[in-house]
Amino acid sequence: MKLNTLLHKDAERGPKLAVALVLLFACSLPLFLTDYRLFQATMVLVYAIAILGLNLLTGFTGQISLGHGAFFAMGAYVAAVLMDQFQVPYWATIPIAAAVCLVVGFLFGLPILKLEGHYLALATFSLAVALPQLLKHKSLEAWTGGVQGIVLSKAAPPIESLLGMHLSPDRWLYLVTLAIAAGLFLAAWHLLRGRIGRALIAIRDQPVAASSMGVNIVLFKNLAFAVSALYTGVAGALSAIAVAFVAPDSFTVFLSLSLMAGVVIGGLASIPGALFGALFLQFIPNLAGGISKAAPWAIYGSLLILCMFVAPGGAAATGRALVRRIRSWKRPASVARITEQST
Template sequence: MSVVVDEPAVRDGGGTSRRRHGRTLTAVALVLVFAVFPLFMSPFANLQVTLILVYAVAILGLDILVGWTGQVSLGQSAFFGIGAYGVAAGAVHGWPVWAGLLLGTAVAGVVGCLVAIPAARLRGYALGMITLTLPVVAVPLAKRMEAVTGGAQGLNVTIVQAPAWTGLAADQWRYYVVGVGAAIVFALAAALRRGRFGRAFDAVRVNEALATAQGVHVTRYKVLAFTLSAVYGGVAGVLYVVAVQFISPETLILTLSISMLAGLAIGGLRSLLGCVLGAAFYVVVPNLTGSVSAGQSYLLYGVCLLVVMLLMPRGVAPALGHAVRRVANRRERAAASGE
């Protein structure tokens, strides 16, 4: 039996292998850069990158719902606040950080599931209006529950102190703690995306009727996606308190949910890198616009948002990926023509 090998396919396979190898090297280089970054930067720069990682986790949770299953949510800031208050209230009562983490994420997941069960039969703008009520209710509720939340003044907590043996400053240690936490939840999301649940989420997003015909329980997977999104929001809230050691009702406001949704659109749906880029836009651009003109910071921020969306309507990450593929294809064609 003879095997016929198509030479162009072989060349394409080699190109695919080189691209995979290039992505691996790029990932390793990025990990090394992020690992040594806090050792040479100022406390303010470390805090900014730490907050980028925090909001990247929250946006990733939103992407699980919006990007993976095609739903709409404006309630991510409420789950973010629940996680933050969980770990902060636990710290006030002397609980270890892991106990506060479990409390905050568990409460966020339960609330998300309870909201998702009746809302799962809705879609689009109707679901968005339901989730809109979450931050609207959460802010005054947090202000009134003074015994737990500290009321309008919020809670100042001291958690995650750098061990003496590390020789690290507080901002450096918090950077590493948040970075490890973000890496874990991103790895879990990547594994989920490649597995059976990811395929079911895709089926729900593309065509609910066809997904049902293929044996996918649409309502169940919608509830699961909403619950996972809420849990990721809670984890992000915990990491936020680790980073800034403070939480107040203003953290739960609706504008944070809108900013997260905008960050997701800027970074690109269904992209882990897009979540990081969207978070970087949310954290960095207001600082830049504020340094240009403090009085017109929001106006300049809106202009930057419009420019990015007009130039890259699918998001920054897909645009970068398309550009990299074009360059790689040109190099492969040039190499093939030179043989």
């Protein structure tokens, strides 16, 4: 019994150590990266938040959405309009965008989540198609800027330096985005480990059994959709603040499809997989453009297919399999060491 306890504790140290090392590495990036590279790192965190939100709905609840680019755009425009029209501080626009997307996501989910499978996917896809056109409409042009969009100023840091490091706008926004992303990832981890997370997974795997056990399927589906929209809206607001520009053509249907691709590449029902999917979305299109200027999207599609062949379960699942294989090689020595400790 004591041996099993020691083995269990030894196995738990790995993920905690990995999270600590990733956070330490992320916090150290402003020390040696240029402002442009930090901007790219900020966008990786932004996409990771959006992909995590979509994964809460698709990976953990089993509801396919091809319209989350609309919530990304909604969060971006809420932040941009508040900053441009009402001079609201950039940091105050983030919770407002989150609240707006939470309410809209819940209300939109009430009728739409009565659908299942490809019907639900098609209904959410229509939202991604319609919203960019609505943003261009003349009745909203005074607020949204129409086709021209809204140009914002870079968010200035409240202090000039931190721990001896000069804070440019890009460095400051990276640190702010990192703090928000860490908080949202931690919140998702706690959410999924609790009663709500178990209910969502039950709805995904066995909805009939979940209903018979007293799970309110309609309520939990709506909550999942609303929280998913909240995460995506926060990502959109952070994107608008970081890029300092929003326009309808930046939030086309391709954004929704890219977010879904990021979920699949990172790994369904995987919290750390959101980071791998975000890295793919940020850097692979640039890599494809560098390989071929004439047909970059053909290269992008080929790389996407290659990723599916190499890691069919997603990057996170492949990483876990690799870690298990390495541990199996080291297990005899580890068991001998723990046996000595137990005796």
